[in-house]
Amino acid sequence: MNATAYNEFAPPPVGGFGRSLSFALFMHLLLLAALTWGIHWKTEPNTLSASAELWSAVPAEAAPAAIEPEPTPPEPVKPPEPVQKAEPKPEPKPVPAPPKVNAAAEREAADIALKKEKEKKKLEEKKAADLEKKKKLEKEKLEKEKLDKEKEKDKAKEKEKTKELEKKKKEEALKKEEAAAKAKEDAKKAAAEEKRAAALRSENLKRMQGMAGATGDENAKGTALKSSGPSASYAGRIRARIKPNITFTDDVAGNPKAEVEVKTSPDGTILSRKLLSSSGNKAWDEAVLKAIDKTAVLPRDEDGRVPPVLEISFRPKD
Secondary structure (H helix, E strand, O other): OHHHHHHHHOOOOOOOHHHHHHHHHHHHHHHHHHHHHHHHHHOOOOOOOOOOOOOOOOOOOOOOOOOOOOOOOOOOOOOOOOOOOOOOOOOOOOOOOOOOOOHHHHHHHHHHHHHHHHHHHHHHHHHHHHHHHHHHHHHHHHHHHHHHHHHHHHHHHHHHHHHHHHHHHHHHHHHHHHHHHHHHHHHHHHHHHHHHHHHHHHHHHHHHHOOOOOOOOOOOOOOOOOOOOOOOOHHHHHHHHHHHHOOOOOOOOOOOOEEEEEEEOOOOEEEEEEEEEOOOOHHHHHHHHHHHHHHOEOOOOOOOOOOOEEEEEEOOOO
């Protein structure tokens, strides 16, 4: 009775131990197979393939490199549920192949590159043209400055030349004025000398007219009815009086003769002189005339008279 009571109140015996053990072993084997397959999948080599086509000789930009996809990490294995079955693991996605190079895209890229090259060349040509234009403008500017300087120099020279011409004109005008003043002064002196000679002649004439026993006309100088000639030695005395006043130092070829006519007053005062015959040497002629002017008064003859007109000859070596 006691044993029956004990069995009635005891927990029921646990069953299905073998079935649980089998299920646990199965799940462990499944986990081991999944891990083995995952390791083998990671160690497989990734093979990439690419292809290219040669379209033309025009340089083209290279296609972008293929981007290698990152390996997809294995999904963590979920612990097996006691009731549900293990779901199959999804297969890894295949690596996409690099896109094939399109011929049209390559040609378009080549056209773009060629266009860029042409634009670059055109820009360089424009820069070179601008630089050449700038150099040309600078050269023209320098030439213009040089031409302006030359014009200024020419103007300065012309101005200096005008000043010199004006100065020369003034000097010539001054010389003309001086010459005119000198000529006027000489004319005054000549007029005064002529006036003095006329007064002297008038005085001598009056004195001669008042002389007692005068039988000649008003131009006569003596008291005789007929004038007699000068003495033989009178010409030598005249030359002796005039020759010391001759100033002449030039050398003369030969011994040329200069003949001079001298008019005098009764007292021997020389009234005028003139050259009758030249010696051929102008300097000797002038020296003789100046010596007569310097003598001024001639000596009287033996009879106390002075001939009114005398013709005297002079030689440089006499």
